[in-house]
Each structure stands twice: as C-alpha cells, then as structure tokens.
Amino acid sequence: MAVICVGIAATASTTAHADGPARGERPPDVDRVADDDVHARRLFLTMGAGYLGSPGAYGEAFSTGLRLAVGRRFAASLDLGYGLLNAPPIDEDRWWVIPSVALVIPAGRVTFDFGGGVGVGTASGYASWSSYFAQPFMPTWAVTAPAARAHATIAVALDRKLDLFVRPEVASLLAANRPSLTDTVWVGLVIGFQTRLM
Numbered sequence: 478m479a480v481i482c483v484g485i486a487a488t489a490s491t492t493a494h495a496d497g498p499a500r501g502e503r504p505p506d507v508d509r510v511a512d513d514d515v516h517a518r519r520l521f522l523t524m525g526a527g528y529l530g531s532p533g534a535y536g537e538a539f540s541t542g543l544r545l546a547v548g549r550r551f552a553a554s555l556d557l558g559y560g561l562l563n564a565p566p567i568d569e570d571r572w573w574v575i576p577s578v579a580l581v582i583p584a585g586r587v588t589f590d591f592g593g594g595v596g597v598g599t600a601s602g603y604a605s606w607s608s609y610f611a612q613p614f615m616p617t618w619a620v621t622a623p624a625a626r627a628h629a630t631i632a633v634a635l636d637r638k639l640d641l642f643v644r645p646e647v648a649s650l651l652a653a654n655r656p657s658l659t660d661t662v663w664v665g666l667v668i669g670f671q672t673r674l675m
Contacts, residue, residue, distance in 0.1 A: 519546045523556070525642065525669020529571070532658045534564035538571075540667050543674075552579045552590055556626075564659050567617070568606050571663060573598035573648065575626045588640075590630035598624030598650050600660050620660070622653040638673040 521544045529538035538560030545553045555576045562569040579592025601616035603609040608617075626648035632640040643666070650661040 520544070520674045521546075521640070521671040522674055523554075523642070523669060523671040525644070525667040527665060527667040527669075529560035529562060529663055529665050531562055531564065531569075531660075531663045534562040534569065534659050536560055536562040536569075538665055538667070540665075540669070544671060546581065549583050550581050552581050552592070553577070554579065554592075554594075558665075560663070560665070562659075562663075564602075567602045567604060568609060569600060569602050569660070570609065570613075570616075571598065571600050573624050573626070575624060575648070577626065577628065579628075579630070586634040588630075588632045588634075590628070590632070593625065593627040595623060595625045595651075598622065598648070600650060600653070600655070602660070620650065620653045620655055622650040622661075624648055624650050632671065640671045641669075642671055643668050 522541075523544055524541045526537065526539045529536045538558055540556055540558040542554055542556035547553060553576070555574070557572075557574050559572045560570065562571065573596060575594050575596030575598070577592050577594030579590040582589040582591075599619060599621040601619040603616050626646055628644055628646035630642055630644040632642040634640050646665045646667070648663055648665070653661045655661050
C-alpha cells in the first residue's frame, strides 16, 4: 500500500511539473510577453533639440511633445517646436504645433516610426538678431497658417522607461502668402529622449 501511495505521489508531481512551473517559478513565456509589450500602449513625453534648415537658411530648434503607442504598429503624437533661422539678409523664428500619426515597425529594442500630420505654424522675420532680442513680439513680418509635416523616427530603448531617438523631418506652412520658400519650408534633425509617463 505504501508503495502504491509513493507511486501516485511521484506521478502527480511529474504531471504538475509538465503542466506548468513549480510554485514561485516564472512561467517560461513571461520574458517573451514582456518583450512583446515593450512598444505597446505607452504614453511618452519627448524632448529634443537639433538642426533646423530652410532654403538659404540654417539654425537650431527645440521640440517637445507627447507620443502614444497604440499597440505595436501605430502611434499618435503631438509636437510643439520652436526654432531660430539665420536667413540673410534677415533673421527668422518659427514655431509649430502639429499632431501626427505614424506606422511603427518594431525591431527588438529599436522602433521605426514613419508618419505625418497637419497642424498650425508661424514664421516671423526680423531685421537683425538685436531687433529680435529687443522686441521679440514685434517682427518686421509674420504669418500664421496651417502646417504639414512628414517625419521618420528611430528610437532605441535604453531601459523600460527611457528611449533615445533621432527624428529627421520636413515641414511647410500651407497657403502662406510669402514669396520665398525660405519663409515657409523647413527641414529638421532632432535628437532627444522620450520618457514613459504611463
């Protein structure tokens, strides 16, 4: 009888081990699930700075915003940018607020976003930088118009809450009554970080 009881107990233990992990052990697919979730349904705060250019002009820009990953293949973002351009014989500043959507291609710790959006932007011209600093809200000319932007972003996860990203982009004011592309079109290369909020 004792031999039968020992045999039953051994069989039950073997079956339990085959069906699932012992108590206190991690299921074998936990790490895979965690990896699959690296890019899914997360809200990030983004901050970056970099190059801003336009035909015949060059400068720098600062950008901040929010990025929401929706599943693994799509993302939505809202970006606020501000830049300064040396555009002889004048100087310009530029700001924009543009919501965007993007197709996301995940590749391990790296994600590629390809997207675009439409928002609003402003371009302003000043006689010189001294005029800009003396009266930053009194430009020689200014135009506010709808703005469109296309971007591609490469982000590398440094840990589960922080990514390093590089984002080339091209944008333009739409239906802006300016004679020069310098005043309405710009390209940017932003380098920054995005930190997970939730």
